[in-house]
Amino acid sequence: MLNSGMPAKGGYFDKYGGRFMPETLMPALQELETAYLETQKDKGFTRDVTWYLNNYVGRPSLLYPAQRLSKYLGGAQIYLKREDLNHTGSHKINNTMGQALLAQRMGKTRLIAETGAGQHGVATATVAALLGFECVIYMGEEDTVRQHLNVSRMKLLGAEVIPVKSGSRTLKDAMNEAIRDWVSNVDNTYYLLGSVGGPHPYPMMVRDFQTVIGRETRQQIIEHTGRLPDAVVACVGGGSNAIGIFYPFLQDTEVQLVGVEAGGEGLDSGRHSATINKGRPGVLHGSLSYVLQDIEGQISEVHSIAPGLDYPGVGPEHAYLKDIGRVRYTSATDSEALEAFKLLSFTEGILPAIESAHALVEAVRMASSMLADKIVVINLSGRGDKDVESIVQHKGEHI
Amino acid sequence: MSIITERLRNLVSCGEKGLITYMTGGDPDMKSSQEIMLSMAKAGADIIEVGLPFSDPVADGPVIQAASNRALANGAAVGKILQMIADVCQEVAVPIVIMSYYNPILQFGLQEFCAQAQACGVNGMIIPDLPYEESERLRNYADGYQLDLIPMVAPTTTPERLEAICSSARGFIYCVSVAGVTGVRDHIQTDLDLLSSAVRRYTDLPLAIGFGVSGPDRARDMAPFCDAVIVGSALVELIAEQKYKEMEKLTEDIKTALR
Numbered sequence: 001m002l003n004s005g006m007p008a009k010g011g012y013f014d015k016y017g018g019r020f021m022p023e024t025l026m027p028a029l030q031e032l033e034t035a036y037l038e039t040q041k042d043k044g045f046t047r048d049v050t051w052y053l054n055n056y057v058g059r060p061s062l063l064y065p066a067q068r069l070s071k072y073l074g075g076a077q078i079y080l081k082r083e084d085l086n087h088t089g090s091h092k093i094n095n096t097m098g099q100a101l102l103a104q105r106m107g108k109t110r111l112i113a114e115t116g117a118g119q120h121g122v123a124t125a126t127v128a129a130l131l132g133f134e135c136v137i138y139m140g141e142e143d144t145v146r147q148h149l150n151v152s153r154m155k156l157l158g159a160e161v162i163p164v165k166s167g168s169r170t171l172k173d174a175m176n177e178a179i180r181d182w183v184s185n186v187d188n189t190y191y192l193l194g195s196v197g198g199p200h201p202y203p204m205m206v207r208d209f210q211t212v213i214g215r216e217t218r219q220q221i222i223e224h225t226g227r228l229p230d231a232v233v234a235c236v237g238g239g240s241n242a243i244g245i246f247y248p249f250l251q252d253t254e255v256q257l258v259g260v261e262a263g264g265e266g267l268d269s270g271r272h273s274a275t276i277n278k279g280r281p282g283v284l285h286g287s288l289s290y291v292l293q294d295i296e297g298q299i300s301e302v303h304s305i306a307p308g309l310d311y312p313g314v315g316p317e318h319a320y321l322k323d324i325g326r327v328r329y330t331s332a333t334d335s336e337a338l339e340a341f342k343l344l345s346f347t348e349g350i351l352p353a354i355e356s357a358h359a360l361v362e363a364v365r366m367a368s369s370m371l372a373d374k375i376v377v378i379n380l381s382g383r384g385d386k387d388v389e390s391i392v393q394h395k396g397e398h399i
Numbered sequence: 400m401s402i403i404t405e406r407l408r409n410l411v412s413c414g415e416k417g418l419i420t421y422m423t424g425g426d427p428d429m430k431s432s433q434e435i436m437l438s439m440a441k442a443g444a445d446i447i448e449v450g451l452p453f454s455d456p457v458a459d460g461p462v463i464q465a466a467s468n469r470a471l472a473n474g475a476a477v478g479k480i481l482q483m484i485a486d487v488c489q490e491v492a493v494p495i496v497i498m499s500y501y502n503p504i505l506q507f508g509l510q511e512f513c514a515q516a517q518a519c520g521v522n523g524m525i526i527p528d529l530p531y532e533e534s535e536r537l538r539n540y541a542d543g544y545q546l547d548l549i550p551m552v553a554p555t556t557t558p559e560r561l562e563a564i565c566s567s568a569r570g571f572i573y574c575v576s577v578a579g580v581t582g583v584r585d586h587i588q589t590d591l592d593l594l595s596s597a598v599r600r601y602t603d604l605p606l607a608i609g610f611g612v613s614g615p616d617r618a619r620d621m622a623p624f625c626d627a628v629i630v631g632s633a634l635v636e637l638i639a640e641q642k643y644k645e646m647e648k649l650t651e652d653i654k655t656a657l658r
Contacts, residue, residue, distance in 0.1 A: 010532055020501055020528045022458045024553035024578050027560065166464060172455065179457040184579040186555060283502045283528070284455065296476055297506030298454040 011200020016316035019199040021286045028186045033201040035106050052097050057087045063220035069347045076370035080380045081217050090382030091241045092123035098209035100127035103190035110134040110189045114178040116143055116171035117308035118150025119382055120194030125159035135159040138177040140170035143307045146390045168301040171311045175285050195238025196315030199286030203315050210244025217377060218248050225375060231256040234379035235358040237309035239318045241381035260362045262304035263331035271303040275314040276322050276329040289316040305334035308355040332361035353382030401547050402522050403494050403570040407605035407626050416657040417627030419607055420444040420634055420650055423452055423466035425475025433483045440491040442647045443654035451477055451499035458527040460582030462632040477507055481519040488520035496523040509537050513544040523547035523570045531564045552598060554578055554589045565601035572598055576610045582632045584611035595624040615656035622657055
């Protein structure tokens with residue numbers, strides 16, 4: 001059953017997690033774990049993080065009753081957790097703010113990060129500018145093309161953006177390069193990992209920095225409705241926004257938790273990123289979790305219209321939550337996500353990130369068949385400005 | 400005593416240092432790879448390290464990444480590479496070490512892999528992304544099949560870690576000469592004397608230095624601090640250009656420098 005004391009020693013969520021990294025980095029990971037655990041006992045650190053979240057990021061973010069969308073669907077009441085309203089436009093900054101303050105305490109002078117959609121890269125470049133770090137962002141070459149607006153934002157913020165030309169030239173390859181950089185510059189460099197994957201302590205630490213989403217949501221839905229929601233829905237790539245909103249509800253077994261993976265061109269097409277739905281346990285980027293891979297253990301090239309979900313791995317805590325059945329993991333295809341993107345745009349005047357639109361797909365499916373007294377919360381993890389151009393171009397869409 | 404340890408100790412007792420050469424299995428294709436392995440053995444490699452190609456080699460620089468890609472594109476697979484090793488071992492008596500990331504071995508099945516590797520003549524394994532803390536399961540199987548699970552230590556490794564790593568080490572200790580990925584370097588800042596004497600404090604197993612060895616001169620510089628030198632990218636670079644004769648010559652020259 002659910003164990004809230006996770007992860008156990010060595011970073012294990014039952015059989016998932018761990019720390020599969022070259023020896024060169026192991027002392028740095030241990031140093032990071034020690035430093036992080038010290039900050040957890042330090043009220044001054046928590047106060048600093050909260051100060052920046054409230055005065056810089058713009059927290060708490062709104063929990064918005066999407067009445068027109070709910071009425072249009074004619075079922076459950078839908079609430080949107082508006083992480084898109086955070087400074088830089090996504091939930092990513094909750095984590096980068098916390099980790100950058102930790103890096104500062106550790107005396108590091110240089111931040112590196114990987115990015116897919118560019119949202120984590122922008123959030124890292126932003127806190128680097130704010131706190132005076134040198135900053136290098138690795139981004140798959142394919143992603144630098146489809147998200148070039150974010151590349152420009154990072155450069156304006158003073159970061160160096162390095163396009164990664166190896167492998168599938170997406171998020172997985174950007175992460176390989178970031179790890180290689182860290183191995184080579186471990187003395188002065190802090191690797192600011194953006195999701196709940198990677199070696200221990202990242203899955204724990206990133207989760208902890210993101211749970212502010214769920215804590216606020218829990219309090220806000222009670223203020224709005226006097227009770228807990230019936231379901232909470234979030235998209236899952238690596239899984240940081242999902243774990244952030246799910247975690248404070250894990251013990252509330254009456255609340256359904258639903259993660260939505262990227263179904264790409266369909267789960268049987270071979271062109272998707274639905275790691276939990278179609279993968280099997282393996283080791284990628286430092287942790288043991290579900291992985292999309294071939295029979296030989298070679299990591300698969302994956303696909304999604306959403307660069308932030310286009311990743312063949314998933315955080316180890318999600319693997320655990322899947323196995324114990326606490327979270328249901330489903331998927332939405334590229335074209336379903338596009339439809340949901342348009343639906344939210346014209347019913348509520350909100351452009352969601354194409355990643356978040358995946359969560360919207362499942363919420364729409366669920367809400368339509370639920371009674372009007374039911375409540376569904378969607379984590380609207382980011383805003384869609386970055387996607388406008390690629391959506392207009394996608395298969396000749398006319399908007 | 401393990402065959403690997405014995406081989407390196409014998410060399411040292413004869414007043415020379417060992418040469419361990421690396422090649423990616425199946426690079427550029429299975430047939431050429433087998434010839435490369437044979438020519439390395441004939442050119443004087445004391446131990447051959449055969450890499451299993453992996454799609455995401457995070458501890459490797461561009462040269463070995465490219466070798467992995469070539470091998471995978473030309474159909475390299477774990478079973479084929481083990482078969483190649485078995486074939487080569489019919490012809491030459493050289494100890495073989497497998498170098499692999501953890502996932503391909505995990506997917507093969509840890510025990511099944513150890514069993515087949517032993518049957519094909521493999522003597523040891525190096526797994527760059529399997530640190531001490533995660534290594535016990537594989538080591539237990541490896542021990543059962545007389546395979547040495549050879550650990551890596553780095554300039555960043557703390558004394559506490561060195562002690563733990565050395566206490567469960569088999570074969571030899573792989574000392575990474577720099578904090579970085581594999582690849583040839585012009586200059587190495589690490590104090591190799593310091594690194595090697597730190598490791599010596601905890602083990603009497605042979606010590607091999609790798610990462611950044613470009614040729615005979617660098618190998619000669621490193622020799623005083625170790626029992627063997629590991630050369631990878633410099634050879635793989637020549638393999639990439641299909642300069643097999645030059646690759647053989649470089650192997651010979653480095654071996655000569657270590658005598």
